[in-house]
Every structure is written in C-alpha cells, then in structure tokens.
Amino acid sequence: MDKENTTHDNWFRERLLKRFTDYIKIDTTSDRHSQSQPTTPGQLELAEKLFGELKNFSLADLELGAGGFLFATLPANLPLGSKEPPVIGFIAHLDTSEAAPGKDIRAQLHEDYNGGVIKLKDGVVLDPDEFPDLLDYRGDTVITSDGTTLLGADDKAGIAEIMTAVEYLQSHKEIKHGNIQIIFTPDEEQGLSMERFPMEKVKAEYCYTLDGGKEGTIEDECFEAYKAELIFRGISIHPGDARGKLVNAIEMVNSFLTLLPQAESAQATDERYGFYFPLEIKGSPEEAELLLYLRDFEREVVKRRIEAVKTFAQSVEAAYPGGKVTVNVKKQYSNMLQHLRKVPEVTALLEEAIRESGIEPQTEIVRGGTDGARLSELGVPTPNVFAGGFNFHSRKEWVPLSAMVRATKTVINLSRLWAERA
Ligand SMILES: [Zn+2]
Numbered sequence: 001m002d003k004e005n006t007t008h009d010n011w012f013r014e015r016l017l018k019r020f021t022d023y024i025k026i027d028t029t030s031d032r033h034s035q036s037q038p039t040t041p042g043q044l045e046l047a048e049k050l051f052g053e054l055k056n057f058s059l060a061d062l063e064l065g066a067g068g069f070l071f072a073t074l075p076a077n078l079p080l081g082s083k084e085p086p087v088i089g090f091i092a093h094l095d096t097s098e099a100a101p102g103k104d105i106r107a108q109l110h111e112d113y114n115g116g117v118i119k120l121k122d123g124v125v126l127d128p129d130e131f132p133d134l135l136d137y138r139g140d141t142v143i144t145s146d147g148t149t150l151l152g153a154d155d156k157a158g159i160a161e162i163m164t165a166v167e168y169l170q171s172h173k174e175i176k177h178g179n180i181q182i183i184f185t186p187d188e189e190q191g192l193s194m195e196r197f198p199m200e201k202v203k204a205e206y207c208y209t210l211d212g213g214k215e216g217t218i219e220d221e222c223f224e225a226y227k228a229e230l231i232f233r234g235i236s237i238h239p240g241d242a243r244g245k246l247v248n249a250i251e252m253v254n255s256f257l258t259l260l261p262q263a264e265s266a267q268a269t270d271e272r273y274g275f276y277f278p279l280e281i282k283g284s285p286e287e288a289e290l291l292l293y294l295r296d297f298e299r300e301v302v303k304r305r306i307e308a309v310k311t312f313a314q315s316v317e318a319a320y321p322g323g324k325v326t327v328n329v330k331k332q333y334s335n336m337l338q339h340l341r342k343v344p345e346v347t348a349l350l351e352e353a354i355r356e357s358g359i360e361p362q363t364e365i366v367r368g369g370t371d372g373a374r375l376s377e378l379g380v381p382t383p384n385v386f387a388g389g390f391n392f393h394s395r396k397e398w399v400p401l402s403a404m405v406r407a408t409k410t411v412i413n414l415s416r417l418w419a420e421r422a
C-alpha cells in the first residue's frame with residue numbers, strides 16, 4: 001500500500017471510529033408497540049445530532065421532519081456547462097432492532113486483532129471457529145459490544161459511512177459529482193419506515209441503502225412477499241350440548257396448519273426456496289384468526305402459493321360443515337430485481353465502485369425485505385450495499401473498521417462514477 005493510501009486510510013479510520021462510537025451511545029431501539037413517530041425518542045435524538053453535524057457542511061435542503069426522517073443534499077460541483085448526472089441517494093436507518101438490548105452500548109475495540117477468541121461479558125463469545133470471517137480481519141480493529149447489548153452496526157455503521165463520505169467529498173472538491181441526496185430513516189426494523197416515508201422529498205433518481213453485511217456484498221434481490229389473513233368461523237355451542245352441533249374454529253385452524261407442507265416451512269428452506277410462515281394465531285371456538293406470511297423469489301411461484309392457501313381453506317371448510325373460512329391476501333413488497341434490471345447501470349456502477357475500494361463485489365439475495373424493495377417499487381431503483389458488519393440483531397454483532405473504510409470509499413466512488421458517466 002502506498003503512503004498516500006495509508007494517510008487516507010488513517011483519516012477514514014479515525015473519522016469513522018469517532019462517529020460510529022458516538023452514534024451507538026444513543027439508544028435508538030425501535031418499538032413495535034409504540035404509536036409515536038418515530039416509535040422511540042432516541043431515534044429523534046440521533047437524527048437531531050446528525051442534523052447538527054450536517055449543518056456544518058454546506059448542504060442544501062437540510063430538513064428534519066417531525067417523524068424523524070432526515071434529508072439533505074450535497075450540491076453538485078461540476079464545471080459549468082457539463083452534463084448533469086442523475087441525483088443519487090444514499091440511505092441508512094436510525095433505529096436498532098429490539099431483538100437484543102440497545103441501551104448503554106459500550107464499544108470494545110480489539111485493535112490489531114490476533115485471530116483469537118473474543119470473550120465478552122455474560123459469557124458472550126466470538127469464536128473464529130464459529131465465525132470464520134473474523135480470521136479475515138487479523139491485524140485490523142474489530143469492534144464489538146461488551147456482550148450485554150447489540151452493537152448497532154446495523155445500521156449506524158451505514159450512517160457513519162455516509163456522513164464520512166459527505167465530509168470527504170466536501171473537503172476534496174477535485175472529486176466531481178452531481179447532486180447527492182442523503183436520507184436517514186426511522187423504524188426500519190419495524191417495517192414502518194417505508195409506510196410513513198415522505199416520498200415527495202426524494203429527489204434521487206436512484207438510491208443505495210447502506211444496510212448490508214459483509215464487505216463487498218450487493219443485495220439486489222429480495223422476496224415477493226404476501227401475507228394471508230385467514231378468518232375461521234365456527235359454530236359455538238355450550239360444550240355440554242355440543243354433540244353433532246359444535247364447529248370449533250380453533251380445531252379448524254389446527255386442521256389448516258396440518259395441510260401446510262412441512263418441507264416448505266421457514267425452518268426447512270434456505271437460498272431460493274420460498275415458504276409458508278404462520279406467525280400469529282388467536283381466537284375462540286366461535287372465531288379464530290391466523291396470519292400467514294408467503295414468500296418466494298418469483299411472482300408466479302408465490303401466486304401458486306396463494307392459490308394453495310385458498311385450496312387448503314376450502315378443504316377445511318369441507319371437513320367442517322357449517323364452518324366458514326375467509327382468506328384475505330395482501331401484498332407486502334416485491335422482488336426489487338425486476339426494477340433493477342431495467343436500469344442495469346445502477347448495479348454496474350456499484351460493482352465498479354466496490355472494486356475501486358479494493359474488494360471484489362458479490363451479489364446476494366436477501367431472504368427478507370429492505371427499504372430499497374419498497375423504493376424500487378415506487379420508481380426509485382435501490383439496491384442494498386454492505387455496511388460491513390456481522391451477526392446483526394445480536395449481542396455477538398461485530399464490525400471490522402477496514403470494512404467501514406471500504407463502504408465509505410464505495411459511496412465516494414459511486415458519487416464520482418455517476419458524474420463521469422454523464
Ligand atoms: Zn438494518
């Protein structure tokens with residue numbers, strides 16, 4: 001590595017570490033049961049902090065809405081008369097998952113990591129035997145929590161990377177770029193960010209979410225996702241007089257569940273195989289409800305799954321004369337690949353930007369949804385880019401500092417590459 005690169009890297013490492021350890025001190029755990037927007041006050045606190053930081057840069061349209069959505073634009077610096085490239089957006093989310101504690105996060109820096117077992121509090125252990133990716137970061141600074149909380153690299157690594165890229169572009173005017181929009185969203189982990197998203201504020205033609213894991217990865221494909229709400233109506237009679245008359249809705253649900261193929265459950269599938277996932281059930285002998293998630297990568301296949309659910313419902317009805325089953329199917333999000341295929345340069349330039357940051361890009365599928373899936377559907381193609389962390393939503397979450405540097409460089413490279421292409 002030449003000297004200039006080393007100096008650069010030190011600058012990136014220092015800025016990223018400072019920002020990241022600062023941001024994770026604010027508890028931004030989102031809360032699925034809260035009616036507030038954002039669902040928790042910590043997210044607004046972080047958004048305000050970022051707002052203050054962005055004020056020091058000369059940005060346009062800096063705006064923090066009441067719901068916790070933060071928007072800003074880094075204005076283009078192209079020579080007069082040059083062709084204007086499309087506005088590009090970078091997105092990260094403010095909240096952390098409620099799957100593990102997110103209050104009082106204390107970052108542990110394992111500097112010059114030696115490839116050994118990392119022992120944290122509460123018996124939390126990161127063993128390279130279990131997580132071999134650790135071995136790729138010998139000599140690097142590996143960041144973990146102290147074992148009592150998650151780390152929050154999902155997605156504060158993404159936020160720190162975007163902020164640092166903006167700072168770098170501001171002080172390196174020789175790097176030419178078009179208008180770059182920065183968007184930070186609350187409550188992504190609750191799937192609420194896109195529901196409440198102020199779409200009219202988006203100026204970007206294409207966006208990139210920095211919310212992925214291992215360095216180098218691009219996620220450009222996700223599920224075609226539907227949910228089925230089933231209502232089972234029975235006939236309720238006092239159990240003492242029930243013979244020949246009672247139709248028990250609870251038993252109808254049970255009978256329905258036994259029809260779902262076990263080989264197509266969430267726990268029996270991976271990679272490109274879809275599934276049926278029952279996730280909520282409630283009711284009484286008179287009426288019971290079942291919520292079912294249906295997931296596949298191909299639209300035709302998920303459509304078949306929907307048909308199967310309707311057929312299973314009919315056979316339950318047939319088996320319980322007098323009982324009724326209604327099926328209500330709703331689309332949740334769709335596979336972003338179909339939208340990304342229409343503008344192949346979005347992914348092509350991303351691949352180039354990653355390569356320039358010093359690593360081979362790797363395209364992966366997401367067995368879930370992303371904010372990018374919704375945005376892509378709404379006409380803003382948005383693949384997901386690595387933020388560098390591992391073991392999200394757990395006390396074993398960790399992130400290597402060098403991966404954060406590469407993600408930051410990827411943002412900078414992308415900004416430049418879009419302008420060069422115009
Ligand atoms: Zn995330």
